[in-house]
Amino acid sequence: MTPASPASINAGSANGFRSASFDYTSYFFTGITGLAVALILTMLFVLLGTILANGWPSLSWRFITANPQKDFFEPASAGVLPMIVGTSVRVILMTIFVIPVGVITAIYLTEYAHASSLSTRVIRGAVNNLAGVPSIVFGLFGAGFFVHFVGKSMDGFIYGAAGTKVWGQECLLWASMTLAVMTLPVVIVATEESLRAILPGLREASLALGATKLQTIVRIVVPQALPGIMTGGILAVGRAAGEVAPILFTGAAYYMADLPKSLSNQFMDLGYHVFILSTQSPDIEKTRTTLYATVLVLLLLTFALNFVAVLIRSKIRRQMRAAH
């Protein structure tokens, strides 16, 4: 298996660290681990390359701005405008819900709580756990809690027992809220990181000038951490934009002739549409080009968002390095 001679292997294991005249094993294993890196990068490039090569030719302005017909498996009646709108609206709504809660939690963890206190440890444990809950379980939770519990109670409260169904069904609002719960850890972790990067001297100077703790946080700490908070938001959006499982039973629609008009409407979604195109098509060969183009749109959207987040983050890091 190894190209190394038996002698050099024996020398290596028997003498511990003393290197033989030419250490074949060392080169061999460095090569093996390097190969692992190369293989992973190959996987990445094959995936991106296949999608780009197949999707790019059929990506047109018409495709991006067209409303699909009911038989969207036919290339001629395909289009992704309502999916782009649906996905964008649900992630924007999600950001509105998740940012305040996430930022305030991060502020508590960095500015108020003692690092070793029980509440900090439990909150941190919960955040870690939330990050690991399977996305389909978020979908079940969204259906069981938001749609059937909160939504139905709201309907009962607003419209009485007559049984008008407005909020007690799958819709934009519940899909965004489910995603907000899912991305809460992303925002908390990113915000915490940027809050910790702020020099303690800034806080001390503010307090020394007579500002209260709350004033210091609102006027000094949070503005300094703003780029980091934005990064957290963008990372959350990048994560949520491509998620399908949490919205399957909370709001995504198979087909809708019109764009959603209210928060209580269902919506079409880019990721869900990719799934539909892959599995429901009567003729996969015919749908293939549409499928690749739709995947490419989704990929470009999520990568663009992640790329912006990486840029902002590296800019913050550079500023910090300059400041220290």
Added chain:
Amino acid sequence: MGIHRGHKARPLEWVAEKLIFAISLSAILMVFLIFLFVAREAWPIFTGSMNSAAIQPVLQASDTAKLKPEVLQSYLGLTKAGFTAMDRESIQALMEVRQAAMDELPASVRSDKDANLNTVSWKYLIQPHQWTGYDKPEYIWQPISTINKYNIIPLVIGSIKASLVALAFSVPLALGAAIYVSQLARPALKEWLKPAIEMLAGIPSVVVGSFAYIFLATVLQKFLGYESRLNALLAGVALGFAIIPVVFSIAEDALTSVPRAYTQAALALGASKWKAAWQIGLPAAIPGVFAAVVLGFGRAIGETMIVLLASGNASIVSWSVFDSTRTMTATIAAEMAEAVFGGNHYRILFLIGALLFVVTFFSNLAGDLIIHRLKAKMEGKV
């Protein structure tokens, strides 16, 4: 942080602090609510109060007036509010519909001894049973048929099988890459290798799934020549795209957190870079590597869209990786839409969800504990 002024004396400050604390508890609340509401829908299965037998006892519609309201309410499966909102005629009508439905059962079902079984009781959920027409006891998941069979063992085996294939494929790769990037690569190379590998994590799982479904499946089948185009092997390889960045990141972190003095001492004693990494760096970071594998498993077993697209979704009990497989996550995603709200199938799917939550909860807990201990040890706190 370190400085505490007498802000407690100011009422507004005090209120703000308490408010911030209250909001920061929302993460805990959410974990609690997720478990509560997923388990709530599955609860009647736990307690055995659901009955899925095809042949149900029938109360005569003509006896409606004689029966007690509580008996009627539970017989018709109504909530208390729903029951009181109904008038006498609609209850009578419901009773007649119920009776007619039972009368219309085909004779083949009526004569089937399985039609009397409550297939959602624990016995039939996890133990094999010899159904009519089978020549030996088997684990069957067939939620939509004349006799609905809800044995979850095929799904559990499917999930474990796909996750194990994914780990077998991705752990060696991710670990090798982590060793290379953290210990062997030049700093300039490391600078762009790490984000490049972590880019994999940014690819939505539905994209990986459809890539596996329309491209990778064909390529793998051509190379390996197996029968079923979509199978556990393909699902495992596709899952690798999602698992590799997770395992890589955590293992790389653990390896980097080993104090440089350790490996530098080895290098000073004449060890090659590889030996310093293999015999000093890796053993010191081994708990972190273990945590990476545990968290990778948690991620693999919870991944939905990739396995839904790539695994073939046939609920067969088999450990062969070339057979089509149905996982727990894919089952929930595929069947939830057609399950009747509050029905047996619906509740079983929530039961599977609760099971998934518990499994990932403990694998995350274990992984985090191990990492926490390792970090403390490396920083010399223990």
